[in-house]
Amino acid sequence: MPHRQRIGVTTTQRLNLSVALQASIRILRADAAGLTRYLEEQAAENPALMLGPPPASDWLPRWDAMFQGREPPPDHAESAAPSLIAHVTDWLSRQGFTAAETRIALALAENLEPSGWLGAPLARIAAETRRPQAEVVAVLTRLQRIEPAGLFARSLAECLRLQALAEGAPDPVLLGVIDNLDLVATGDIARLARKLGVTDPAVAQAIRSIRAMNPKPGTSFDMLAAPIREPDLIARKGDMGWSVALNRSSLPSVEVAPGRGKGQGPARAVLRLVEARNATLLRVGQEILRRQQAALEEGAARLLPMTMADIAAALGLHESTISRVVAGTSVDTPRGTLWLRALFSARMGDDSAPGLSAAALRARLAELIAREDRAHPRSDEALARLLSTEGAVVARRTIAKYREMQGIPPAHRRRLRG
Structure with a gap:
């Protein structure tokens, strides 16, 4: 049968991103380090775009708080996060300590603060373990080799x-x-x-x-924490409440060389994109932190349900814009450096606690585990019952899932034997 050629008409759609749109998306998604690299690339190609050193800035909030009280932590501090304790006990199990050294090491670990600092004087540890203080000092010296550096200070x-x-x-x-x-x-x-x-x-x-x-290395085990770095935003609490500002010291200064040369137009376009990025980041950051002030003050257990769609609707932006802005960006607060993305959390799936977010429930679970008797840790079933008495009806399998998400071992592995 002879082959016949046919001519037809079809319609296809193709999205071609202009160079300007590609640059806008890249800048919008960039954190401080990524934006600095982009600006350095552009300045290398275009002499009309001039970069200078970042403006000088004060100490960040976490340092302000540290300098207000540099004395050793109090004797009866809040317990460290269970993920920090799990990290320390796992390290201990691989160090070849003697039985006496293990008792001292566990006593020191029991007195870790959420900051990662030691929250009790060595004389008290020596009295509790009935060992000479010189032995406690020797064990502490070994414990201070653990990563991240700075723990047990x-x-x-x-x-x-x-x-x-x-x-x-x-x-x-x-x-x-x-x-x-x-x-x-x-x-x-x-x-x-x-x-x-x-x-x-x-x-x-x-x-x-x-x-x-990091003045508080233990906070790196917090579910909201970002790695120590130059943050994109700075949040401070003053007499009039919380304020949010761009961290100008994290970016180089940007200027356009005077004149009417060939590169002036593209340089001004880059400058406008950077200014638009900064303005959008600031708006988004202010709205997020306005809604999550309780979490800034008291921790992840106070996170409210909040989605990117909520922020987009409040600011008149597209949800994809919010997603790009918060990708990899961070805010420095007196509690440490936090991911903006970590401040989002869906509402719990049932109507038992309409104001409770899934992230807040995970944080509350971590708090309960941190304060439990480590000689008799609670099972997942017991934790589920305890949370249910607080108004959040949750199944045992949900407890197990949230515990595993935070790297917290089951009860039999959390038990410390001295």
Whole structure:
């Protein structure tokens, strides 16, 4: 049968993104580090786009809070998160401690704060374990090798020194600055430089290194926590309530060279995109944090149900815009650096607790486990019953799922035997 050619008409749709739209999407999705890389690429190709150093800024909120009280933590501090305890006990099981050393190590672990600092004096640990204080000191020294560096510190200076030593051969200027945190808190760089016999820029560089450290390494086990880094936003609480601002020190300054050269138009376009990104990020961040003020003050257990569709509707933006803005961006708060995305959580699936989010329930579960008697930890069934008495009807299998999501082992593995 002879082959016949046929001519037909079909319709297809194809989405072609313009260069400007691609750049807009990339900038909108970028965190501070990603946006800095993009600007450096553009400046390398276009001399009309000029980058300068970021503006100077004060200490971030977490540092402000630390400098307000640098003394060792109180004796009766809140218990550390169960995921932190699980991390420590797993490390302990692989270190070859003797039975006596294990008892001391478990007593020290029991006194960890959520910050990762040790919340009891060594004399009390020695009395509780009935061991000489010199042995407690020796075990503590071994425990302070655990990652992340800074755990089991007894003061801010010790916490920072442990982190500096973990990086290898530390800069002596950095160690000198750590030993003089009182001068760092006052911002008197010139006086500190004279005391250490070094230049002002050397002290400024050491302070920048300290800012990249984590004064509360235990908070990295918090379900909301972001890695320590330069945050995109800064949230502070003042007399008039919470305020949210861009962290200008995380980005280089951007200018367009004067003149009417070939690159001026593209450079101004990049500048407009950056300004639009910053404005959108600030609007989104302010709306998210306005709704989640209780979580900023009291932790994840106070997270309210909130979706990206809620924020999009409130701001008149598309949901995909919200998703791009919060991808990888963070906010620095007195509780630490938090992911914006982690502040979203769906409402629980039933009507037993309409104001309870799934994230808040996970946080409450973690709190209950953190405060349990570690010699007699609660089973998943017991935890489900306890949460149900608080108004959240939840099944045992849900408890198991949420526990596993947070890296918390089952009851038989949480039991500590001294």
